[in-house]
Amino acid sequence: xxxxxxxxxxxxxxxxxxxxxxxxxxxxxxxxxxxxxxxxxxxxxxxxxxxxxxxxxxxxxxxxxxxxxxxxxxxxxxxxxxxxxxxxxxxxxxxxxxxxxxxxxxxxxxxxxxxxxxxxxxxxxxxxxxxxxxxxxxxxxxxxxxxxxxxxxxxxxxxxxxxxxxxxxxxxxxxxxxxxxxxxxxxxxxxxxxxxxxxxxxxxxxxxxxxxxxxxxxxxxxxxxxxxxx
Numbered sequence: 001x002x003x004x005x006x007x008x009x010x011x012x013x014x015x016x017x018x019x020x021x022x023x024x025x026x027x028x029x030x031x032x033x034x035x036x037x038x039x040x041x042x043x044x045x046x047x048x049x050x051x052x053x054x055x056x057x058x059x060x061x062x063x064x065x066x067x068x069x070x071x072x073x074x075x076x077x078x079x080x081x082x083x084x085x086x087x088x089x090x091x092x093x094x095x096x097x098x099x100x101x102x103x104x105x106x107x108x109x110x111x112x113x114x115x116x117x118x119x120x121x122x123x124x125x126x127x128x129x130x131x132x133x134x135x136x137x138x139x140x141x142x143x144x145x146x147x148x149x150x151x152x153x154x155x156x157x158x159x160x161x162x163x164x165x166x167x168x169x170x171x172x173x174x175x176x177x178x179x180x181x182x183x184x185x186x187x188x189x190x191x192x193x194x195x196x197x198x199x200x201x202x203x204x205x206x207x208x209x210x211x212x213x214x215x216x217x218x219x220x221x222x223x224x225x226x227x228x229x230x
Contacts, residue, residue, distance in 0.1 A: 001021070001022050002019070003020045003024050004019045004142065005017070005057075006018070006124075007138065007139065008138070008139045010136050010137060010138055011135055013064065014063060015063050016060065016063075017059075017061045018059070019060075020055050021058050024041070024054050025056070027051060028051060029052070030042065032052075036056070037056065038056040038057065041055070041144070065128070084112070091109055106195075123149050126151055127141040130151060133221065137153045137154055138156075155220035157169055168199065170196040170200075171192075171225050172188075172225065172226060173188035173189065173225055173226035174188075174224075174225055175188070177219055177221075181217075184226060189215070189226065196212075199228075203230060210230060213230075214229055215227060
């Protein structure tokens, strides 16, 4: 029943580990977080099968980010099934139809790929490698009985600040990093603008004053994105 989360902030030399001796609390709405503290694991669309999880640690430790040797390049065998591929094509066709009918301006379709590796891989080892590879990003690893084990590395900040001043961002559009600079296509600019407008409209419902900066190019590992700050 033990649950834990470990995270490292961008450019930090230390990471924070949170340990709870039991399973995290299950919440049905983000409004239930009011007045609570902890590590929140929230799906895009909470449900009874996939609730919001709140890890409230019994132990909190700060740990130096240790350098580890690169993992040996093991032969991997992708286990993507034909049924999964067919389902993805069906989903894509449905998404494309809605876009063509102008019901939505932007839809993101993701897919899962399972891989088998030929050695025993420890989650903590992958976390250290992610910290080493992505120094600019927020890196986190968590494990709970309800969710299983998840690892993430993201350049996006949902919300940062205190008191009366808060910061967030709209990050979209992706291109390979080029030391000579990048030229953004109209498609990338439009997609980033969709995200910016959505976030701005959300902020207008609760903010007294909104300052906007961007869009500008920002680097995340070997990729660059378009970013607008609020």
